[in-house]
Every structure is written in structure tokens, then in C-alpha cells.
Amino acid sequence: MGPPGSGKGTQGALLAKDLGIEHIAVGDLLRAEVDAGTSLGRQVAATMQAGDLISDDLITELMAPKVTKAAQNGGYILDGFPRTLMQAVSARQTADEFNVDADIVIWLDVSPQALIARLAGRAGEQGRADDTAETISRRLQVYEEATRPLLDYYQGRGLLATVDASGDTSDVHAAVMAAIGQRLPA
Numbered sequence: 407m408g409p410p411g412s413g414k415g416t417q418g419a420l421l422a423k424d425l426g427i428e429h430i431a432v433g434d435l436l437r438a439e440v441d442a443g444t445s446l447g448r449q450v451a452a453t454m455q456a457g458d459l460i461s462d463d464l465i466t467e468l469m470a471p472k473v474t475k476a477a478q479n480g481g482y483i484l485d486g487f488p489r490t491l492m493q494a495v496s497a498r499q500t501a502d503e504f505n506v507d508a509d510i511v512i513w514l515d516v517s518p519q520a521l522i523a524r525l526a527g528r529a530g531e532q533g534r535a536d537d538t539a540e541t542i543s544r545r546l547q548v549y550e551e552a553t554r555p556l557l558d559y560y561q562g563r564g565l566l567a568t569v570d571a572s573g574d575t576s577d578v579h580a581a582v583m584a585a586i587g588q589r590l591p592a
């Protein structure tokens with residue numbers, strides 16, 4: 407978990423490679439639907455462009471089969487999901503049904519100033535439609551309102567590990583691996 411620009415995508419991909427598990431990045435899945443012009447893509451494009459969240463129902467429908475399949479194949483790292491309390495509760499219900507549970511929730515913690523600078527840089531490099539100044543500020547606001555409360559939820563379940571994600575990619579990756587090593591000794 408982490409705000410936009412905290413490095414979820416980069417760190418998720420590195421982690422999946424190191425651990426040999428699947429990286430399920432909701433934003434990437436949604437962008438692929440938009441690019442392919444599917445009916446789901448057409449439904450979500452404007453909302454993503456505005457920096458708002460897609461409805462919990464649509465996200466749960468998209469995620470449930472992917473997660474349950476990955477769970478049967480040795481595990482997964484979720485990137486960008488859950489993002490609301492409702493998504494977290496419904497993910498837990500699905501996990502309970504399949505008798506699986508999250509091992510760890512990693513929060514990539516970065517100061518708002520650093521985030522804005524990173525997102526502005528990414529806008530130049532990747533050309534993401536939702537990296538405009540206006541959308542960035544909306545996405546940060548949505549994160550504060552809808553997603554930050556999940557930190558308490560996962561803290562309460564004893565799953566949360568906070569990692570300082572303001573350094574460069576390899577430092578953050580090392581810190582993430584250390585947090586996992588502490589919680590899940592080999």
C-alpha cells in the first residue's frame with residue numbers, strides 16, 4: 407500500500423521477481439482494459455482520468471478470480487488493492503472462503519512533497535493520462551480519504567509493516583525485503 411507515486415508498481419514488480427510470485431497490479435489491469443477498449447475499459451476510463459476510484463463492485467469482480475487463481479499457484483503480491491475499507495473487508499471474506507490470509511501489508515511511506523515531485527517526473531516519462539497536475543492532487547486527496555484509513559485496519563490485524571520509501575529504488579527494495587524477513591522468517 408502507499409499513495410500515488412510511492413513506488414508500489416516498481417517495488418511490487420521487484421518483489422514478485424525476487425519471491426517468484428505473481429504481481430497483481432490493479433491499475434495496470436485497468437489501464438490494459440482501457441487500452442484494449444473493452445466494455446470494462448470504457449466504463450472506467452473517465453473515472454481513472456479524473457483520479458477517482460472505480461466502484462468497489464467492479465474492482466471486486468475484476469480481482470476475485472485473479473487472486474484466487476494466484477493463491478492456488480503459490481501466492482501473490484497485490485499492488486493497489488484494497489484501496490477502500492469495503493474492498494479490504496470483501497477481500498478478507500473471499501480469503502476466508504479459500505482458507506488463505508495475507509502474510510504482510512507493506513506501507514510505502516513518502517512525504518507529500520516528495521510524491522508530488524516524483525509524480526511530476528513520471529508524467530514526463532510515462533505519459534500516464536492520470537499524471538496531470540489536477541488529477542495528481544485529486545488522487546492524493548482520494549488516497550487520504552479512502553485508503554489511508556486502511557492503515558489502522560491492517561495495524562489492528564497485526565499485518566502492517568511501514569517502510570520509508572523516500573530513498574532510491576534499490577534502498578526501498580532492500581527495506582521491503584528486510585521487513586518481510588522480520589515478519590516471515592524463512
Ligand code: AMP
Pocket residue numbers: 410432433434436453454455457458459460461465485486487488489490493536545
Ligand atoms: P494505480 O496505477 O494503482 O495508481 O491506479 C490508477 C487508477 O486506477 C486509480 O487512480 C483508480 O482510478 C483506479 N484504481 C486502481 N486500483 C483501484 C482500486 N483498488 N479501487 C478503485 N480504483 C482503483
